[in-house]
Amino acid sequence: MTGIAEPTALVCLPFAGAGPSFFHPWSALAGESWRVLPMQLPGRERRILEEPHREVGAAVDELLPGLLDALVDTKRVVLFGHSLGAVLAYELAHRLVGVSDVEVLRLFASGSPEPHTQRARRATGMSDDEFVARVREFAGFSDEALDDPEMRELILPTLRADVEMHETYVPSTSKPLPVPVTALRGTHDELVSAEQAAGWATATNAEFELVELAGGHMYLTEAGRQLTELIDRTVNS
Template sequence: MSDTTPIHLVCLPFGGSGASFFHPWAQWAGEGRTVLPLRLPGRERLIDEEPFRDVRPATDRLLADLLDELGGPARVVLFGHSVGAVLAYELAHRLASVPEVEVLRLFASGSPEPGTQRTLRATGLPDDAFLERVGEISGYRHEALAVPDIRELLLPTLRADVEMHEEYRPSTLEPLDVPITALRGTDDRLVSTEQLAAWAQVTRREFTLVELPGAHMYLVDSGERVMRLIETATLSETTA
């Protein structure tokens, strides 16, 4: 694929989030690179659509949307945090059979490797207990959830996303022919360093582990730093 083929950072949403979270990242993108957040039902402009509770149909939707957005040959870097990390992993496998799209690297953040079963669970708890558990394991609670009307609007999607991650079973554990960088917050109670390191098992290529200050949602305050890591790794892939 030509060195002039566009490079897109494709961002997959974490639990309860939407594309808008990643829009500020565009200001830190290097020349010739774009930030392309993908959308899932149940949030933002797709708020009236039923959210997915299963990663596989969600990946079907994301793949179709991505190919439509790209519209032709492209090089992509995939980034996903928490449930977004396993969505990115599944999407990377699907893209392996799409010859006009080259995946340069997968960034998997805040998630155990795909074959690890999730032991800290919130699915099935009553609303208050559910939010308490999610806040406990993520180390973060969005202020909008304290507003009753907004909470009522956001809760079904957050529940669906959490269930999608907790019930996730990988479609394959065949290693990707794509380099992987795995990231976590140093105080993450949901994902240990050992669980993060296991992402090395699902790639035939280079693996890098990065720990940044913060809890599970370190990403909220580290967007620029993460983008610098992505830019550095992307530059090494395109000049290798």
């Protein structure tokens, strides 16, 4: 990636059920000009025993102070989020543009309709078996841990909370972001259409771009290098 004097923070927000470790390989892919900062939510990985959030605003309220503390060697920020992570990244972007010494360069919103599209209640309130089957159906991807009874019991409460958080999401503001936005989707995503992804153009009063990469809703599990190269090329060109 292109070298610059000050590293740029690539702040990564996870999809439902995921933790920061998903983004750890991106540090090696991104190179020295980027500092990958995956956000840690409660209810997973090292915070597995903590109660997960069920509301986006509360999650962002908790994430913001830790993120600002982490921006010790750079004030240049790019945000990336997939699915649930896209709306978390969008809300964080709104908070960050109000911080005087932070420069938000761009938001990459992946696998998500624009923020003001009402989310469908696809899985919230279902029984465990119905819930897992529905998540597998609409995501086109499933964590193998859900096949293990003990692991499933451990991770299902957080996955349920994340899905509820996403399906009940209401934007905190109707104001467009004053920063550029790139919307991303898999070409065969059956959950988010190209038209819905293109709707992110209404979420910004700056530059907008829609990019499609090969794959379904969870295309990003195989596209780390493509994404980091795309992010670098878009921001540093």
